[in-house]
Amino acid sequence: MALQIIDRRLAGKNKSVGNRERFVRRFKEQIADSVRRAVSQRGIRDIEQAESITIPRKDIGEPVFHHGQGGIRDVVHPGNADHVRGDRIERPKGGSGRGSQASDSGEGEDDFTFTLTKEEFMQIFFEDLALPRLLRTHIGENPQWKSRRAGYSQDGIPNNLAVLRTMRGALGRRIALGKASHRELIALQLQLDALLAQDDGTSEAVAELQRRIDGLAARIGRIPYLDPIDLRFRARVQVPVPNSQAVMFCVMDVSGSMDEGRKELAKRFFILLYLFLTRHYEKIDIVFIRHHTQAAEVSEDQFFHSTESGGTVVSSALVLLDQIIRARYPQGDWNVYVAQASDGDNFPNDSGNCRNLLVDRILPLVRYFAYVQVTEVEQNLWDEYSQLLPLFSHFAMRKVSEPGDIYPVFRDLFKKEGVQV
Numbered sequence: 001m002a003l004q005i006i007d008r009r010l011a012g013k014n015k016s017v018g019n020r021e022r023f024v025r026r027f028k029e030q031i032a033d034s035v036r037r038a039v040s041q042r043g044i045r046d047i048e049q050a051e052s053i054t055i056p057r058k059d060i061g062e063p064v065f066h067h068g069q070g071g072i073r074d075v076v077h078p079g080n081a082d083h084v085r086g087d088r089i090e091r092p093k094g095g096s097g098r099g100s101q102a103s104d105s106g107e108g109e110d111d112f113t114f115t116l117t118k119e120e121f122m123q124i125f126f127e128d129l130a131l132p133r134l135l136r137t138h139i140g141e142n143p144q145w146k147s148r149r150a151g152y153s154q155d156g157i158p159n160n161l162a163v164l165r166t167m168r169g170a171l172g173r174r175i176a177l178g179k180a181s182h183r184e185l186i187a188l189q190l191q192l193d194a195l196l197a198q199d200d201g202t203s204e205a206v207a208e209l210q211r212r213i214d215g216l217a218a219r220i221g222r223i224p225y226l227d228p229i230d231l232r233f234r235a236r237v238q239v240p241v242p243n244s245q246a247v248m249f250c251v252m253d254v255s256g257s258m259d260e261g262r263k264e265l266a267k268r269f270f271i272l273l274y275l276f277l278t279r280h281y282e283k284i285d286i287v288f289i290r291h292h293t294q295a296a297e298v299s300e301d302q303f304f305h306s307t308e309s310g311g312t313v314v315s316s317a318l319v320l321l322d323q324i325i326r327a328r329y330p331q332g333d334w335n336v337y338v339a340q341a342s343d344g345d346n347f348p349n350d351s352g353n354c355r356n357l358l359v360d361r362i363l364p365l366v367r368y369f370a371y372v373q374v375t376e377v378e379q380n381l382w383d384e385y386s387q388l389l390p391l392f393s394h395f396a397m398r399k400v401s402e403p404g405d406i407y408p409v410f411r412d413l414f415k416k417e418g419v420q421v
Contacts, residue, residue: 024120030055035121052115147236156233170230178220185216245283246335246367248274249321250303253342255292255312262374266341267304268406269372273339276410281335287324291317297324314346314381315353322361336366344379355384363392370413371397 024031034053083089152165192209199206250270252263277284288303289295295317298306321338329336346354363369369392371385376399388395398409 027055031116035116052113054113146239148239150235150237152232153235154229154231154233156235160233160235162232162234165232166226166230169232170226173227173230174223174225177223181216181220185213185220188213188216244281244335245285245333246277246281246337247285247287247325247329248277249287249289249324249336249338251289251291251317251321251338251340252303253292253312253314253317253345254290254306255345257312257343257345258374262343263304265374265400265403265406266372268403269341269370269400269410270339272406272410273337273370277337285329289317289320289324291320295320311347312342312345313350314342315350315357318354318357318362322357322365325362325365331365338362338366338369340369340371341374342371342381343375344373344377344381346379346381348380351380351384354381355387358385358388358395359391363388363395367394369395371395372409373397373399374401375399376401 031053034055152162188209192206192213195203195206195209248270252258252266254263274284274286286300288298288300290298290303290306291312291314293311293313293316297320317340325331325336358369373382382397385395385397389397396413398413400406400409
């Protein structure tokens, strides 16, 4: 049996990162379930944030060391004036105050609450998914800027002083300026030693050699240890960084046949797509298009909560979608993603127009187009859209009929190659 030792000692700043990562790996399944439940409780624009999740205590039980049965153990509890050895103490009635799960034995257990950071939340949720056709379009007109190392300069502020580079330069300068003098000094010193071995050091030659040696030593001593010319500062320059951005179009049928339950299914899919795109793009615009017999661009609140009656003309939404893309989101600057949700109902003679609009106008401009039908019944719109599947790899369509279908469908649409769902 493998034995795991978990270090519960307090750690200093940033010293518990390893323990945190091990905890996430160990309880990954429970944490992933809590993350998926949290998604359905948020709005689209507020989805990207940290999350506090709860794990049942029964799932995080750990082995503990304790005394075995048998033996004599005398324990003295200080401050006890009410009981003596041998007294039988009645078990407390009801819960013991330890948790919210009461039991008839007087014991309870708390669930464990764990706070995931924003990055941990998104990493766990989308770790095995990939974005189809993830070839980012860069924007040259609105570049971002970042600071980048650009070698060294002779000017700068004290905070940017490169001490090691400065001292290395100073050492090189001192060696270069004093090398010849040092060699000459050594030669003169050898001559002086030879003369002193022959006389008592009072000759004119000895005096002349000593003057030259003193002059060279003074010259070497005048070489400054550190000169302003030695100073080197870390240089940084601002370079443009092309940023990538995407626009997400949410297209939904709001005719009389789309009740609140079906709208809620569509909303969950839109939330997942938006959250997924934030993993790959720095900036994301969201455009909401609702339609019945006519289409309109609306706010998020109107998109999800306004109700309409009457029939459905889906092509009106696709025409408006095409107009907005060409007017505000040119293909060379934006990565365009479209999510369309409908119950499949459409004016009989209009579904062919929808297919032609997708083929001729919309699909050539978008990175990915996902159609989600919130009913199981296949109608004429589903039949027309099905003809596009073998022709366009960036077009996908699925059916969902209940909330539990949303996440599996989403994973199926965006799974990485080779990953089984």
